[in-house]
Amino acid sequence: MKFKNFANKNQYTVMLLVMLAAVLVFFSITRGSLLWTGDAWYGMAMQFPEYGLMTLGVMFCFITGNIDMSFVALGNFATIFAVRYMAANAAEGASDGHVRAVIVTGILITLLICLIGGFINGVLVTKLGIPPVMATIAMQLVWQGLSTALTQGNTVTGLPAMYTEIGHSKMFGFLPFPLFIFIIAFILCALIVRYTVYGEMIYMIGTNVKAVRYSGINTDRVVILTFVITALVSGVGSLIMVSTMASAKADYGSSYVMRVILILVLAGILPDGGMGKIPDLLLALVIIQIIASGVNMFASLNTYYASLIWGALLLIVLIASTKLSGGIFKIRDDKKKKQVSSQ
Amino acid sequence: MSEYLLEMSGICKAFSGVQALDHVNFHIRPGKVMCLAGENGCGKSTLVKIISGVYVRDQGDVFFQGQKLDRITPAEATRLGIQVIYQDLSIFPNLTVRENLAINSEITDRRRIVNRKRWTKTAEEALSRIGYQIDLDVKMGELSVADKQLVAICRALLFNARLIIMDEPTTALTKREVDALFRTVRKLKEEGIAIMFISHKVEEIFEISDDVCIMRNGKNVFEGPTADLTRDDFSYYMTGRRIQPDPFVPEHIQEKPVLEVEKLCADPYYHDISFQLRKGEILGITGLLGSGRTELAMSLFGLIRPDSGKILLNGQPVSIKSPEKAKELRIGYVPEDRLTEGLCMRQPIADNIMLASLDKVSRRGILNHRKLFSEACRWVKTFSIATDDPHKYAQTLSGGNQQKIVLSKWMNNNLDILILNGPTVGVDIGAKQDIHHLVHGLAHKGLAVIIISDDISEVVTNCSRVIVMKEGMIVGEMKSEEITDQRITEIIH
Numbered sequence: 069m070k071f072k073n074f075a076n077k078n079q080y081t082v083m084l085l086v087m088l089a090a091v092l093v094f095f096s097i098t099r100g101s102l103l104w105t106g107d108a109w110y111g112m113a114m115q116f117p118e119y120g121l122m123t124l125g126v127m128f129c130f131i132t133g134n135i136d137m138s139f140v141a142l143g144n145f146a147t148i149f150a151v152r153y154m155a156a157n158a159a160e161g162a163s164d165g166h167v168r169a170v171i172v173t174g175i176l177i178t179l180l181i182c183l184i185g186g187f188i189n190g191v192l193v194t195k196l197g198i199p200p201v202m203a204t205i206a207m208q209l210v211w212q213g214l215s216t217a218l219t220q221g222n223t224v225t226g227l228p229a230m231y232t233e234i235g236h237s238k239m240f241g242f243l244p245f246p247l248f249i250f251i252i253a254f255i256l257c258a259l260i261v262r263y264t265v266y267g268e269m270i271y272m273i274g275t276n277v278k279a280v281r282y283s284g285i286n287t288d289r290v291v292i293l294t295f296v297i298t299a300l301v302s303g304v305g306s307l308i309m310v311s312t313m314a315s316a317k318a319d320y321g322s323s324y325v326m327r328v329i330l331i332l333v334l335a336g337i338l339p340d341g342g343m344g345k346i347p348d349l350l351l352a353l354v355i356i357q358i359i360a361s362g363v364n365m366f367a368s369l370n371t372y373y374a375s376l377i378w379g380a381l382l383l384i385v386l387i388a389s390t391k392l393s394g395g396i397f398k399i400r401d402d403k404k405k406k407q408v409s410s411q
Numbered sequence: 412m413s414e415y416l417l418e419m420s421g422i423c424k425a426f427s428g429v430q431a432l433d434h435v436n437f438h439i440r441p442g443k444v445m446c447l448a449g450e451n452g453c454g455k456s457t458l459v460k461i462i463s464g465v466y467v468r469d470q471g472d473v474f475f476q477g478q479k480l481d482r483i484t485p486a487e488a489t490r491l492g493i494q495v496i497y498q499d500l501s502i503f504p505n506l507t508v509r510e511n512l513a514i515n516s517e518i519t520d521r522r523r524i525v526n527r528k529r530w531t532k533t534a535e536e537a538l539s540r541i542g543y544q545i546d547l548d549v550k551m552g553e554l555s556v557a558d559k560q561l562v563a564i565c566r567a568l569l570f571n572a573r574l575i576i577m578d579e580p581t582t583a584l585t586k587r588e589v590d591a592l593f594r595t596v597r598k599l600k601e602e603g604i605a606i607m608f609i610s611h612k613v614e615e616i617f618e619i620s621d622d623v624c625i626m627r628n629g630k631n632v633f634e635g636p637t638a639d640l641t642r643d644d645f646s647y648y649m650t651g652r653r654i655q656p657d658p659f660v661p662e663h664i665q666e667k668p669v670l671e672v673e674k675l676c677a678d679p680y681y682h683d684i685s686f687q688l689r690k691g692e693i694l695g696i697t698g699l700l701g702s703g704r705t706e707l708a709m710s711l712f713g714l715i716r717p718d719s720g721k722i723l724l725n726g727q728p729v730s731i732k733s734p735e736k737a738k739e740l741r742i743g744y745v746p747e748d749r750l751t752e753g754l755c756m757r758q759p760i761a762d763n764i765m766l767a768s769l770d771k772v773s774r775r776g777i778l779n780h781r782k783l784f785s786e787a788c789r790w791v792k793t794f795s796i797a798t799d800d801p802h803k804y805a806q807t808l809s810g811g812n813q814q815k816i817v818l819s820k821w822m823n824n825n826l827d828i829l830i831l832n833g834p835t836v837g838v839d840i841g842a843k844q845d846i847h848h849l850v851h852g853l854a855h856k857g858l859a860v861i862i863i864s865d866d867i868s869e870v871v872t873n874c875s876r877v878i879v880m881k882e883g884m885i886v887g888e889m890k891s892e893e894i895t896d897q898r899i900t901e902i903i904h
Contacts, residue, residue, distance in 0.1 A: 262777055276754065
């Protein structure tokens with residue numbers, strides 16, 4: 069009975085749990101020997117935090133009914149700056165304390181640039197009224213263009229060893245550092261969404277921004293803040309990506325934009341706004357990572373098929389989610405109509 | 412052959428369990444004007460959509476010229492000569508009059524190449540049928556509502572219309588434009604075209620219609636010749652009760668005005684607006700759609716910037732730059748359109764109630780959910796909002812209860828001034844009186860209230876003073892003892 073109640077209230081969560089089980093069963097049968105190894109799960113735990121953080125960031129945007137396409141490009145631009153700075157200032161043989169200070173400054177530089185980038189997005193969308201998809205695609209091109217011009221398309225290396233080591237270190241002897249950061253960020257974001265006035269406002273804004281404005285709330289400020297939060301949280305993801313790659317580049321993580329959107333839609337956090345729950349996001353994230361790793365275990369499916377697989381998956385999830393949000397009821401109504409008219 | 416052009420009997424239609432139409436009978440005679448009347452939400456538009464083929468009926472028979480119709484599709488309705496002119500005038504605003512008139516016949520004739528001469532011919536023929544003249548090269552979007560309607564009628568005639576349905580065509584028209592429209596309607600009658608006229612304005616219905624059908628809660632409660640109906644019966648059939656007006660009697664009006672507006676202008680909405688508002692009174696602002704009444708209210712709530720003039724609060728000049736500034740100055744605004752401006756429909760009732768006063772249930776940005784919910788429950792009780800669980804979405808409520816949410820939103824804010832724009836639009840008569848009583852109570856407690864409404868009887872019974880606006884100007888102001896329906900109507904038109 070209790071379970072039934074829970075299931076009724078959390079249809080989406082139940083659906084995701086079923087899907088997770090299905091994915092696990094599928095890969096267990098087909099690639100069980102590869103899937104159920106410590107290495108496989110360690111690999112997953114290393115991979116997903118970087119785009120998991122980006123997903124967490126963009127989630128705020130989606131809840132307010134906006135979208136951000138520029139976060140990967142912005143993160144790349146910011147980290148290119150930071151890596152250059154760190155490479156130039158932490159020469160070999162410098163003391164640990166000095167290197168630490170340089171790394172902290174580098175991280176702050178990244179976050180500062182992300183903050184500015186998020187602010188620009190927010191102003192474009194609210195004050196100038198540009199549709200968020202257009203505004204952030206334009207900004208994506210701007211950031212990517214700047215990065216490419218700055219680096220001539222080359223990889224930027226020379227990170228202090230200490231920085232790359234952090235990315236591969238383990239907390240408490242077992243927890244990969246990126247995963248540790250992700251868990252902290254996830255808890256923080258969950259608390260913000262659930263227990264702050266800001267969290268309440270973004271759901272209301274996502275449902276009807278005009279009604280919130282007409283209640284005497286400065287919605288522009290909230291939306292701009294949201295774009296800033298998105299850029300900052302996803303910027304942390306970029307910092308982790310740089311650490312695991314030991315370099316920065318203009319086109320790192322370019323497939324993450326679509327993957328992040330896929331995860332959010334799968335979690336029921338639709339860009340229509342005002343929808344979705346944070347725990348669902350975690351489930352969707354795990355499902356997608358298992359699929360990503362699982363697909364890699366098929367030798368015949370080389371990386372050239374990656375785009376095709378993700379595209380098809382996004383399409384399926386989009387169709388399923390439109391069917392779930394109201395579509396089912398429509399079908400029922402049609403059936404009723406048919407019954408009546410046939411009488 | 413039947414004496415009726417269109418005959419409908421026993422029409423039923425339900426939407427997810429809600430019976431929108433319950434065995435409605437309905438007859439239209441050729442060459443006559445039939446008026447379909449009823450309060451908002453009584454099923455008028457559902458009926459129209461069944462006739463025009465947008466909805467499929469669940470039950471009932473439809474005969475057109477004595478012939479039984481099993482299923483009406485929009486294409487079938489057009490073929491039969493049924494044309495609907497909707498309130499929002501679904502015409503291409505970015506095309507010229509000529510293009511709007513000619514485009515459909517061009518498509519049905521499967522023409523692929525534009526011939527300007529042929530287009531002009533089609534358009535001129537259409538206009539000449541009702542003896543109406545207009546520049547063919549003007550874009551539709553630039554025309555007045557009245558002109559758009561006449562073009563829409565011409566367009567309908569191009570389809571060999573036998574029945575033209577007009578959905579509240581006079582809402583935004585001045586008296587002269589209404590007269591012009593009625594002349595056209597009479598001309599169409601002479602040609603044997605039946606007109607179905609949807610309205611809730613008593614005077615117009617008695618002036619133009621031959622037959623009346625009155626609907627209430629999805630049933631038709633009266634059908635027959637207009638001549639058989641008295642005005643009292645009419646309002647009884649409309650509302651289902653003999654209404655005892657319960658006028659507002661101000662108890663204590665403060666002498667010093669709380670709000671003074673001096674020579675306020677905002678081009679092109681309104682000009683040279685001056686008035687005063689005192690605590691304890693209810694000031695009515697009325698006028699036609701587009702008279703500037705809504706824009707004036709929006710300026711007082713910081714949504715439209717005035718170009719010139721002064722606003723004084725308690726004698727101090729203020730500039731109301733934004734809604735948050737207005738809230739800070741203790742001004743609240745209940746907007747015209749609940750759906751798009753008032754409520755977050757897909758969010759809980761409780762959260763909607765507390766939306767304007769989140770600072771009262773939070774500390775340093777941390778929200779106290781329990782307090783939010785208990786505060787909201789208090790208002791659900793005080794305003795007797797009909798819900799068993801405030802966690803449910805706002806969209807589960809009826810119009811009247813939704814309006815109470817929008818109203819209660821401001822109650823935690825210790826307001827000086829509350830502006831209500833169309834407070835009872837789309838609200839059933841019972842809830843309407845509830846809301847009026849609530850507002851009376853607020854004024855008695857010392858709030859200064861402005862009611863903006865085009866429902867003149869609402870203004871007459873609820874306001875202690877009325878300002879009438881026309882074309883962006885104040886054209887009349889009267890005290891409670893001078894306010895009557897007739898005087899306001901005279902001034903408006």
